Amino acid sequence: MLAEALGAAYLRRAELLPAAPAVASLDSAQVHLDRAAELRSVTSGRGYWHLHRLRSAMWERRAALAANDAERRRCLLEAGGELELSLAPLREGLDDFERALSRADLAGVTAQLAAIGGGRAGFARADSLLALDTIFGPGTRYPLQRSERALRAGQVRRLAWAAFGDPADSAAAVAAWRPAHEAVPAMEYPALHRRLGQEERQLARGGR
Numbered sequence: 716m717l718a719e720a721l722g723a724a725y726l727r728r729a730e731l732l733p734a735a736p737a738v739a740s741l742d743s744a745q746v747h748l749d750r751a752a753e754l755r756s757v758t759s760g761r762g763y764w765h766l767h768r769l770r771s772a773m774w775e776r777r778a779a780l781a782a783n784d785a786e787r788r789r790c791l792l793e794a795g796g797e798l799e800l801s802l803a804p805l806r807e808g809l810d811d812f813e814r815a816l817s818r819a820d821l822a823g824v825t826a827q828l829a830a831i832g833g834g835r836a837g838f839a840r841a842d843s844l845l846a847l848d849t850i851f852g853p854g855t856r857y858p859l860q861r862s863e864r865a866l867r868a869g870q871v872r873r874l875a876w877a878a879f880g881d882p883a884d885s886a887a888a889v890a891a892w893r894p895a896h897e898a899v900p901a902m903e904y905p906a907l908h909r910r911l912g913q914e915e916r917q918l919a920r921g922g923r
Contacts, residue, residue: 718754719766726773730906734780741780744773750900757804764813765799771797775827778785784831791831795796795824812860815848821865826871838878858898862907864896868916873918888918891896 725744727752729737747819748770755766771794778790798821822844829837845868851861869891877886890910 719745719751719769720753722773723769726769726776726865727775727906728856729776729794729911737776738780741773741777748773751893760804760806761771761810761813763804764810767801768817768820769799771795771801771824775824778827788828788831788853790889791828792823795821795828798824811848811850812857815850816863818844819864823867823870830874835879838871840907845871859904862895862898862904865891866907866910870893873914876918877921885918 722744722854725747729740731738749750749768751766753771755763757763758768774790774794774797778787778794781787797889798817801817802814803815804810822841824838825844826841828837829841845864846871850862851857851864869888872884872888872891875881892915895907895911899907
């Protein structure tokens with residue numbers, strides 16, 4: 716538990732730092748998260764899910780700092796692998812929120828990989844991952860989980876717009892993010908709003 720908590724703290728720190736110090740913080744995060752993974756088995760259930768989702772976020776942050784597309788692709792593949800692992804212990808009907816969040820994260824990672832390769836098949840897979848879960852449905856219940864999923868849905872559309880230039884994708888990204896802004900105040904979930912702001916700035920720059 717201590718190793719996972721330390722890894723998570725270094726990961727949060729890396730999200731706030733410029734490139735060079737962020738890489739150093741990610742290195743520290745990986746040391747602790749690797750140690751946690753050695754001690755955590757799939758029988759840990761949601762604990763296993765949480766750890767591998769953290770490890771995916773670490774690799775995704777590394778991808779954002781990568782010097783070239785080859786390195787970025789390698790990091791994103793690692794992130795996707797961690798998310799696949801996170802799904803392993805989840806139980807139908809009992810862990811539906813956790814499954815929806817991992818699939819939404821996987822959709823975002825898949826779209827980022829598709830943006831590097833420029834293929835439509837990757838975006839189709841990202842859309843299919845988002846469509847698998849209907850647990851949220853209409854309404855405003857579960858605002859934190861709903862907002863995290865909305866962030867990823869908008870990210871997929873933002874990347875599709877950058878790749879193919881369809882204005883409908885740009886509009887869909889904005890529409891996806893709007894309820895995320897409204898559901899959770901920035902003071903309650905600053906990390907989410909920071910990521911929303913980053914996505915919106917990228918959209919304003921042409922999607923990339």
